[in-house]
Amino acid sequence: MALVDKNTLDDGGFRMSEATARDFIELLKPRVMSLVVFTAFVGLVAAPVSINPFIAVVAILAIAIGAGASGALNMWYDADIDAVMTRTASRPVPSGRVLPGEALVFGLILSALSVMTLGVLVNWLSAALLAFTIFFYAVIYTMWLKRSTPQNIVIGGAAGAFPPMIGWAAATGSVSLESVILFLIIFLWTPPHFWALALFKSQDYGRAGIPMMPNVAGEASTRKQIFAYSLLLAPVGMLPWAFGFTTAGYGVVATALGIGFIWYAWKVLVMPDSDRVMKPAKALFAYSLLYLFVIFAAYLADSVVERTLTSGVWA
Amino acid sequence: MIENELVTLTDKQKKARRSRSIAIGLGLAVLVIIFYVSTIIKFGPAILDRAL
Numbered sequence: 001m002a003l004v005d006k007n008t009l010d011d012g013g014f015r016m017s018e019a020t021a022r023d024f025i026e027l028l029k030p031r032v033m034s035l036v037v038f039t040a041f042v043g044l045v046a047a048p049v050s051i052n053p054f055i056a057v058v059a060i061l062a063i064a065i066g067a068g069a070s071g072a073l074n075m076w077y078d079a080d081i082d083a084v085m086t087r088t089a090s091r092p093v094p095s096g097r098v099l100p101g102e103a104l105v106f107g108l109i110l111s112a113l114s115v116m117t118l119g120v121l122v123n124w125l126s127a128a129l130l131a132f133t134i135f136f137y138a139v140i141y142t143m144w145l146k147r148s149t150p151q152n153i154v155i156g157g158a159a160g161a162f163p164p165m166i167g168w169a170a171a172t173g174s175v176s177l178e179s180v181i182l183f184l185i186i187f188l189w190t191p192p193h194f195w196a197l198a199l200f201k202s203q204d205y206g207r208a209g210i211p212m213m214p215n216v217a218g219e220a221s222t223r224k225q226i227f228a229y230s231l232l233l234a235p236v237g238m239l240p241w242a243f244g245f246t247t248a249g250y251g252v253v254a255t256a257l258g259i260g261f262i263w264y265a266w267k268v269l270v271m272p273d274s275d276r277v278m279k280p281a282k283a284l285f286a287y288s289l290l291y292l293f294v295i296f297a298a299y300l301a302d303s304v305v306e307r308t309l310t311s312g313v314w315a
Numbered sequence: 316m317i318e319n320e321l322v323t324l325t326d327k328q329k330k331a332r333r334s335r336s337i338a339i340g341l342g343l344a345v346l347v348i349i350f351y352v353s354t355i356i357k358f359g360p361a362i363l364d365r366a367l
Contacts, residue, residue, distance in 0.1 A: 021338035
């Protein structure tokens with residue numbers, strides 16, 4: 001008699017996975033990951049400590065995988081609301097390409113792997129910050145704040161703001177004022193960025209029952225808050241120059257970018273209630289992406305050029 | 316009589332499994348290389364300092 005007499009598998013709650021590697025890569029939210037990689041890279045390279053290039057690549061890779069893992073956990077937990085929003089309905093879990101359990105295990109394994117790799121090969125402070133970021137995004141933001149308060153992306157924005165600080169910590173083994181300012185720039189950038197999106201996608205969020213600011217406080221209040229955050233973001237963007245961490249070159253770029261941000265936010269503020277196309281909100285959303293990319297690129301360029309000049313390479 | 320009915324994968328499932336297997340293989344290979352090279356770097360020149 002065989003140990004297993006009958007080994008029948010049917011479709012009753014079980015099916016073989018048809019998920020391809022591409023579906024799992026999609027779980028990592030590659031577009032969000034690219035922003036994380038870029039800002040972490042800036043933090044790591046701008047830090048005034050040289051780090052072995054290979055270890056630097058490992059650090060960036062670990063941070064990217066950690067960010068991706070939190071994205072996978074987010075997609076596992078949010079599959080129900082992703083399914084009813086047009087922007088997210090085709091994601092791997094709601095579309096049925098990846099099973100929820102697969103996404104959960106994938107996210108958990110990659111979280112552990114990225115944190116341990118960063119700790120063992122780089123340093124444990126950056127690993128601890130990465131672990132906290134994953135926890136903050138997956139548990140505090142996704143499981144708690146997102147569905148319970150219109151301040152969800154204000155507080156949850158901290159998760160997206162940590163990468164440059166982690167990059168800085170990977171290079172220096174510490175957290176300093178420079179990295180806190182880089183954190184603050186992304187932290188204050190997040191509300192106007194997402195609320196601009198929420199304005200022209202409010203029906204989507206409303207259908208999913210997510211308490212985004214336009215659905216809870218109304219569009220007029222959201223437009224005012226976008227403008228208020230823009231007024232905060234612009235001077236904070238100039239802080240690295242004000243504190244003497246960068247040259248005037250960065251200061252000029254940051255000032256111009258800040259004025260641009262306030263201008264686009266102003267256009268959103270005065271947008272008529274009857275405007276359903278919401279071109280100003282779409283323009284602010286697009287500009288906010290450009291803003292973040294350019295201000296971090298300027299910070300990176302400034303610190304690299306400054307270091308090159310002071311090291312006497314050109315002397 | 317022993318009934319031994321096993322799952323027969325469809326072509327789509329076989330293709331997906333192959334794609335996942337390749338990705339896992341590549342991922343593990345990259346991980347091995349990362350840990351190998353990083354260990355050499357962390358040891359530095361001290362890797363040659365050993366009692367004979």
